Amino acid sequence: MNTAIDIHRHVAPLHERVTLVELSRSRWGATTLDKEATKKLLAANNARNGAARVNKSVLAGCVQLDIVNKYYRDIYNRHAYMTQAFNDSGLRVLCNLMYPEYTKVISGMITEWNGLVEDFLIAYQFEKLEAQNVQGDLYDPADYPDEDVVRGKFDIRYKLYPMPTSGNWALDMSSDVTEDIVARFNADMADIETRLLGDTWEHARKVLLNMSTQLGNYDLKDRPKLYDTLVTNVTDVAELMEKCNPTNDPKMEMARIEIMEAMRGVNKDALKEDRGLRTETKKAVDTILSTLPTLDF
Numbered sequence: 256m257n258t259a260i261d262i263h264r265h266v267a268p269l270h271e272r273v274t275l276v277e278l279s280r281s282r283w284g285a286t287t288l289d290k291e292a293t294k295k296l297l298a299a300n301n302a303r304n305g306a307a308r309v310n311k312s313v314l315a316g317c318v319q320l321d322i323v324n325k326y327y328r329d330i331y332n333r334h335a336y337m338t339q340a341f342n343d344s345g346l347r348v349l350c351n352l353m354y355p356e357y358t359k360v361i362s363g364m365i366t367e368w369n370g371l372v373e374d375f376l377i378a379y380q381f382e383k384l385e386a387q388n389v390q391g392d393l394y395d396p397a398d399y400p401d402e403d404v405v406r407g408k409f410d411i412r413y414k415l416y417p418m419p420t421s422g423n424w425a426l427d428m429s430s431d432v433t434e435d436i437v438a439r440f441n442a443d444m445a446d447i448e449t450r451l452l453g454d455t456w457e458h459a460r461k462v463l464l465n466m467s468t469q470l471g472n473y474d475l476k477d478r479p480k481l482y483d484t485l486v487t488n489v490t491d492v493a494e495l496m497e498k499c500n501p502t503n504d505p506k507m508e509m510a511r512i513e514i515m516e517a518m519r520g521v522n523k524d525a526l527k528e529d530r531g532l533r534t535e536t537k538k539a540v541d542t543i544l545s546t547l548p549t550l551d552f
Contacts, residue, residue: 269444270418272501273451275341276349276357277416278334282327283408285314287398313398315389317382319375323409326371330364330411337361339454339499341447346416348451352498365411372409376402451501456547458495459510462488463544470537474530483523489540490518506548513543 292309300307314320337357338347349357383399419440466489469479496511517539526533 268420269448269501270420272351273418274349274351274354275346275416275418276334276338277346277414278331278361279410279412279414280327280331281408281410282324283405285317285320286310286312289393289395292393309393311390311393311398313386313390314382315386317375317378319371319378319382323368323371323375326364326368327411330361330368333364334361334413336458337495339451348418348447349415350451350499350501353495356498361413368411369409372406376406379405448501451499452504452507455496455499455507459492459514460544460547462492463514463540463547467537467540467544470526470533470540473526473533481523481527485526486518486522489514493518506546510543510546513539513546517543 287310289309289311292311293307296302296307296309297304335347337353337360338349341348379402386399387394466485469481469485472479473481493511493514496507496514500507500511517536521532521536526536
């Protein structure tokens with residue numbers, strides 16, 4: 256397939272193409288330090304203060320809380336997949352073309368998570384009673400806050416901020432110092448742009464390599480089980496390559512097109528039933544993998 260790609264497309268400044276996003280999260284850990292049990296443990300083992308401590312899981316075995324905690328992690332993982340790291344403060348970079356999907360997906364997951372929290376709170380009264388049997392002599396009613404207090408400990412929300420620009424610098428300094436600061440800032444922005452591109456390439460490499468491995472092992476005696484996500488993860492990453500290509504890299508666009516061509520008519524059931532399709536698909540995926548750039552940054 257011959258596909259023309261415009262390598263001369265105008266690339267807008269980074270601050271016009273991306274937004275900063277922060278996912279703020281909190282939850283009730285349902286753990287607490289038992290000071291009395293800690294003292295007894297230290298005394299029983301002739302140990303000094305600080306050598307050990309007893310942290311109680313006050314709702315051990317609570318299925319509803321386990322579900323809440325798993326989905327809590329799922330939301331962050333999806334957030335991380337759709338964004339790239341900006342700095343160590345928790346801010347991440349969201350490509351503007353990804354913004355509609357990000358808000359739809361993350362908002363929907365937060366709504367679902369809030370429902371799971373309410374399901375847990377319905378079970379909370381029973382779980383507090385059951386904890387007396389689970390905790391035995393470690394049970395302390397003070398470890399179990401009122402329902403409204405517990406509810407207030409669960410929260411997930413995202414906040415959006417504009418990407419800063421060098422024009423934000425208004426400094427009462429000499430021109431050479433200001434120029435140095437702006438130059439450093441611009442270098443940092445260029446580095447972020449490079450990492451954005453690299454992260455997208457790395458996502459692509461990961462899912463393509465997984466598909467190649469799964470298809471390559473399928474005809475072995477201990478064949479892996481194929482899931483729908485084997486294909487959807489690849490098509491999802493192709494969409495990511497379209498929306499998170501900060502420099503309009505023609506190599507990334509060509510790889511994206513080749514991925515979509517390779518996935519045309521491919522699904523889990525077809526791969527399971529058709530050995531020829533498995534061979535053909537693996538060959539196409541391996542060819543694409545061989546063309547991906549080597550990341551060295």
